[in-house]
Amino acid sequence: MKVIIMGCGRVGAELAVMLEQDGHEVTVLDSEPAAFGPLGYLPGEFHGIRMVGNGIDQDALRHAGIEQADAFVSATRGDNRNVMACQIAKHVFNVPRVVSRVFDPIREEIYRSLGLRTINPTRIQARLLKEALEKEEEPVSAGPGAREET
């Protein structure tokens, strides 16, 4: 599968590496050249394409090969940029699989109802944190008693 990932932050970079390990052809797009520099999150062993460009610019998307892409993921920090890029991918370039990260739960709901596939980290993280809090402490984790023994 040919995948374009917009946004090379922690999540974008992690996803890029995971997809490449699964044998997919990955292009990562970020508007900041520094995202691909030594302080960026992409490891040196990533062999996919790194491209500087604005994901809400149709020319930049074309340049990144969106016309041949099987999937498009937007994972920048900006909800608005993410949903706009995904809508362009879906409605202008007819990319078959499009997924957008949307932090704001309300915006996520709106765009999901408009037919966009969305992931809302806010709700997912809150739920996971709540579940972790509600769980009994595992016996392996060091409690006050355990500390006395060591």
Next chain:
Amino acid sequence: MYIIVVGAGKVGYYLARELVEEQHEVLVIEQDPAKCASISEELGEIVMQGDGCEASTLEQAGVGRCDMIIAVTGDDEDNLVVCQVARHRFHVPRTVARVNNPKNEEIFRTLGIDTTVSATSVIMAHIEQELPSHPLIPLMTLKGGGLEIVEVKVPAESFVVGKPIRDILLPHQSLISLIIDTEGHPRIPTSETVIHAGDEVVAVTMRESEAALRLALTSSRGMGPPGPS
């Protein structure tokens, strides 16, 4: 009308001022406190500080009863989201977005924004207006139905010069709605109005009839024999 303007840059400021002068109820939403302060100082308490993309901000602004929302920030993605949130969550009847990158106009329309305004396109149209090779200038696209408002400058050699409108054969579903003479005076034509060389004709037409309309008004041979249209 109750109109919400999102973005208090230069466009937002002057727009709000004009709308207030025209007696509309206006609320400007702006994130930057300094811009908010200068608006409230000059135009009164018609500004609210906040993010116009946030549903809660829009709700506080009374978006549910607003007749129109106009998003004029410098970022296309923000303008798009403001309009989509207003439309899909709050059912605002009319959404208008400023488009900074003219290539986004088409996608905004596809995504249901009622009206898009692109300064770049307007300036380009004015440049094209000066070029004889582009005698037809699209002024505005009306949503739905593929209707456009266009402007055509009638050249001296045109077949229609000296003819009353009733004798001009126009393409299907085209209508001459305004004529601006060489001195800049606009008039609403009747069937008796005679076209002069150099007149700027503003017409409503179907997108696919554009080329035929241009030919009808600029060609030295017209569209064919004059007859009832």
